[in-house]
Structure formats: structure tokens, C-alpha cells
Amino acid sequence: MANSKFEYVKNFEQSDNLLPNTWVVVRIDGRGFTKFSTKYGFEKPNDKRALELMNAAARAVMAELPDITIAYGVSDEYSFVFHKTCSLFERRSSKLVSTIVSTFTAYYVHLWSTHFPETPLSPPLPSFDGRAVCYPTVTNLRDYMSWRQVDCHINNLYNTTFWALIQLGGVHATEAENALKGTYAADKNEILFSRFGINYNNEPEMYKKGSVVFRDYELVEPGTHDTATEADNLAEPVPQSKTQTENDKKRRAKARIVVEHLDIIKDEFWDRRPWLLSNKPGKVPKEP
Numbered sequence: 001m002a003n004s005k006f007e008y009v010k011n012f013e014q015s016d017n018l019l020p021n022t023w024v025v026v027r028i029d030g031r032g033f034t035k036f037s038t039k040y041g042f043e044k045p046n047d048k049r050a051l052e053l054m055n056a057a058a059r060a061v062m063a064e065l066p067d068i069t070i071a072y073g074v075s076d077e078y079s080f081v082f083h084k085t086c087s088l089f090e091r092r093s094s095k096l097v098s099t100i101v102s103t104f105t106a107y108y109v110h111l112w113s114t115h116f117p118e119t120p121l122s123p124p125l126p127s128f129d130g131r132a133v134c135y136p137t138v139t140n141l142r143d144y145m146s147w148r149q150v151d152c153h154i155n156n157l158y159n160t161t162f163w164a165l166i167q168l169g170g171v172h173a174t175e176a177e178n179a180l181k182g183t184y185a186a187d188k189n190e191i192l193f194s195r196f197g198i199n200y201n202n203e204p205e206m207y208k209k210g211s212v213v214f215r216d217y218e219l220v221e222p223g224t225h226d227t228a229t230e231a232d233n234l235a236e237p238v239p240q241s242k243t244q245t246e247n248d249k250k251r252r253a254k255a256r257i258v259v260e261h262l263d264i265i266k267d268e269f270w271d272r273r274p275w276l277l278s279n280k281p282g283k284v285p286k287e288p
Contacts, residue, residue, distance in 0.1 A: 055211050057104050213258070
């Protein structure tokens with residue numbers, strides 16, 4: 001690039017490199033989605049169409065970016081996890097976040113008519129913001145994912161009870177808020193069951209547990225791998241031949257990207273899917 005007297009402006013750019021040898025989580029959130037959900041009449045406390053649209057956009061992002069190892073979504077939020085050895089965009093926060101946000105937003109808008117065929121979009125259009133956070137160990141990463149899933153349960157139990165009081169109990173929002181102040185999970189479950197005959201345990205798993213997106217390989221027996229320790233001990237990417245890299249890419253491309261509503265807090269989820277922490281593709285299941 002030719003030099004010019006204006007090139008000095010590059011000196012104002014600041015480094016935004018992410019820490020090496022860490023798991024990178026890019027979390028995106030809908031901007032102004034309270035007003036957005038009201039505008040398009042989202043059902044309360046959960047709109048299945050809106051959640052499935054979020055999941056479809058997340059699957060599309062993962063298909064375009066094979067460096068994403070797992071994603072977790074709830075409400076208008078999604079977290080995308082990159083393995084600690086990932087070198088995508090030279091681990092620059094701005095490029096990583098802007099790529100995830102723009103790709104997700106593009107697919108959300110593109111897929112809108114599939115999930116809301118009778119409600120066309122109009123300005124202001126949906127948009128998302130995001131941030132990147134580094135987590136140095138597998139424990140930190142799993143605790144982050146557990147935090148989001150626990151948050152999903154707490155918020156959904158509250159919202160389910162809140163809207164039951166309004167929609168079935170006929171009370172105003174302020175009355176519902178006052179009725180739930182200082183209550184525990186057992187209290188909310190009791191309100192749902194005794195007053196409205198709702199057993200919270202029977203609510204859809206997507207609402208209670210959120211959605212986890214990952215590439216689907218053959219499950220392994222728990223205890224046969226110590227992938228977490230291996231991942232923590234890995235200081236830098238293990239050099240691979242060009243052939244091995246291409247083979248891994250093909251195996252990732254062949255794997256189905258699935259959306260499940262599972263418990264990701266317990267060890268079993270991770271023990272049976274070692275590829276989530278190893279960054280090595282698993283065995284693609286045979287076609288039935």
C-alpha cells in the first residue's frame with residue numbers, strides 16, 4: 001500500500017488481541033428485543049417460533065464457521081465457543097465479534113419469513129450486539145455454560161409463574177410482581193400447581209434448559225477419555241500436516257449440526273462428547 005500523509009491515523013488503532021491459550025466465548029444479545037417482541041406479538045412467557053428462529057440462525061453460523069465447537073442459546077441470547085487453540089482472525093476480538101454478530105443477524109433476518117410467514121419485517125429491523133470473553137481453563141468454560149443454563153431455569157420459572165398469574169389469574173403486572181417478591185423455586189412451583197394445575201416439570205425442555213448446538217458424532221463411554229485434563233495441559237496447537245487438517249475439515253463438514261435441549265451442567269454431557277473439548281472431530285455415525 002502506498003504511503004501518504006494521511007497514514008498517520010493508523011497510530012490511533014489499539015490492539016484488541018485476545019489472550020492466547022484460552023477458550024473464547026462470543027456472546028450476542030438482541031438489541032431492544034423487549035420492544036421488538038412486543039411489536040411482533042411474541043407469545044408470553046415463551047414463543048416457540050422465536051426460539052426456533054434463534055436456533056436456526058445459530059446452526060447456520062456454526063455451519064459457516066467450523067471453528068465454533070459448541071453454542072448455547074436462551075431467549076434472545078446466544079454464546080458461541082471457540083477452542084483455546086483456534087487462531088481464527090488471529091484471535092482479534094473486534095473481527096471475531098463483528099463476524100459472529102453480522103453473520104447471525106443476517107441469517108436471523110433471512111430466516112424470519114420461515115418462522116413468521118404471516119408477519120413481514122419492517123424497520124427498525126432486528127439487530128444484535130456482542131462481546132468476547134476469554135476463559136483459561138475447562139472448568140472456567142463449563143462454569144460459564146452452567147451459569148447460562150442456571151440463569152435460563154431461574155428466569156423461565158419466574159416468567160412462567162408471572163405470566164400464569166396474569167393470563168390465567170387475571171391480575172395486573174404489578175400485582176404479579178408483588179406476589180413473587182421474595183419467593184423461592186418451591187414457592188413458584190406451588191403457585192403454578194395449586195392455582196393453575198401446571199406441573200413445571202412438564203414444560204418443554206427448550207424452555208427450561210435452553211438450546212445447545214454442536215456437531216453430532218458417535219457418543220463414547222464415560223470415563224474412557226480425560227479430555228478436560230488434556231485440553232488444560234495443551235499450551236499451543238499441535239502441528240498437523242496439511243492432509244490431516246483437510247481430513248479434519250471434511251469430517252466436520254460431514255457431521256450433522258444438531259440442536260438439543262440437554263443438561264450441560266452434569267459431567268455426562270461432556271464425558272460422552274470428548275470432541276467438544278479436544279477440538280478433534282469424532283466418528284461420524286453411519287447412515288441408518
